[in-house]
Amino acid sequence: MKVGVCGTGRMGAAIAHRLISVGHQLGVWNRDPTKTRPLVEAGAERFPSPAELIAGCDTVIIMLLNDAASEAVYLGPHGILQGKLADKLVIDMSTVRPDTMQKISAMVAGQGATFVEAPVAGSTGPAREGKLFALVGGGETDVARAKPILEQLCRRIEHVGPVGSGAALKLAVNLPLLVYWQALGEALTICKPLNLAADRLIDILSDTAGTPAAMKGRGAVIAKALSGQPAGTTAFGLNAARKDLATAIGFAASLHAELPVAVSALSCYEQAETEGLGESDATAIATRWPQRSKAPQK
Numbered sequence: 001m002k003v004g005v006c007g008t009g010r011m012g013a014a015i016a017h018r019l020i021s022v023g024h025q026l027g028v029w030n031r032d033p034t035k036t037r038p039l040v041e042a043g044a045e046r047f048p049s050p051a052e053l054i055a056g057c058d059t060v061i062i063m064l065l066n067d068a069a070s071e072a073v074y075l076g077p078h079g080i081l082q083g084k085l086a087d088k089l090v091i092d093m094s095t096v097r098p099d100t101m102q103k104i105s106a107m108v109a110g111q112g113a114t115f116v117e118a119p120v121a122g123s124t125g126p127a128r129e130g131k132l133f134a135l136v137g138g139g140e141t142d143v144a145r146a147k148p149i150l151e152q153l154c155r156r157i158e159h160v161g162p163v164g165s166g167a168a169l170k171l172a173v174n175l176p177l178l179v180y181w182q183a184l185g186e187a188l189t190i191c192k193p194l195n196l197a198a199d200r201l202i203d204i205l206s207d208t209a210g211t212p213a214a215m216k217g218r219g220a221v222i223a224k225a226l227s228g229q230p231a232g233t234t235a236f237g238l239n240a241a242r243k244d245l246a247t248a249i250g251f252a253a254s255l256h257a258e259l260p261v262a263v264s265a266l267s268c269y270e271q272a273e274t275e276g277l278g279e280s281d282a283t284a285i286a287t288r289w290p291q292r293s294k295a296p297q298k
Helices: 010-021 033-041 050-056 067-075 098-109 124-129 140-153 165-194 198-206 215-226 238-254 260-277 284-292
Strands: 002-006 025-029 059-062 089-092 114-117 132-137 154-161
Touching: 002 010, 002 050, 010 025, 010 033, 010 059, 010 124, 010 140, 025 033, 025 050, 067 098, 089 098, 089 140, 098 114, 098 165, 098 238, 114 132, 114 140, 132 140, 132 165, 140 154, 154 165, 165 198, 165 238, 165 260, 165 284, 198 215, 215 284, 238 260, 238 284, 260 284
Parallel strands: 002 025, 002 059, 059 089, 089 114, 132 154
Antiparallel strands: none
């Protein structure tokens, strides 16, 4: 089967490498074609537009940054909706608003294609290993068609309802984790007078009830950054985290709901992005806070 990946940023590229590793022929498209170069060198075929990617592949996985990018790639000149969609399978893994997914789904299905949303929990490491967690929305028959591909990419697949359901649940999954990274930074600030070694402090905090599972993978990265060492490769960008928080807040507003803690955390992510940390790992929000605090007066 020839599988296309539309959007080869960090997550899209990791998913593409996984597809190559399990034996698929791969087609790729990205707005910045230089980001497809490592995949082309690994055997993928680069397509000049989303429409041509759709025409040249049996299944296309979409992984785009935000709602604006999704609308541009689907609706724009030479976009997905300009391609030969009849009988194709489109799996959209982007983290966007539920209503955006519903709008896109209706247009894609209207041209005879199968559309399934499958936003995923997990970062680039699990993506390369086929260990993502898919939150799937779509009809039963459509999801059944997508499942063989999803099983090669994911350790767990949950069909949570019609299109839009996966998008809503993905925002709910990300929200407390992104708030936690800021809360961790605040916790680290009040630990500064203890003068504990960074790796020891992170180890202590990680072995407590308030710590999410993500600390198992990112705790060492945070400890390195606290010690002034290079944090390593970005797994999930701070700019993407800021976008996800803003998307959750906007969606909540459409439900006439308020997210006051998320709103406060978002302002911290926005400040960090204006300070040039947008391309850093999202965990940089935790190390930024204690480093910006004034030293205690003696």
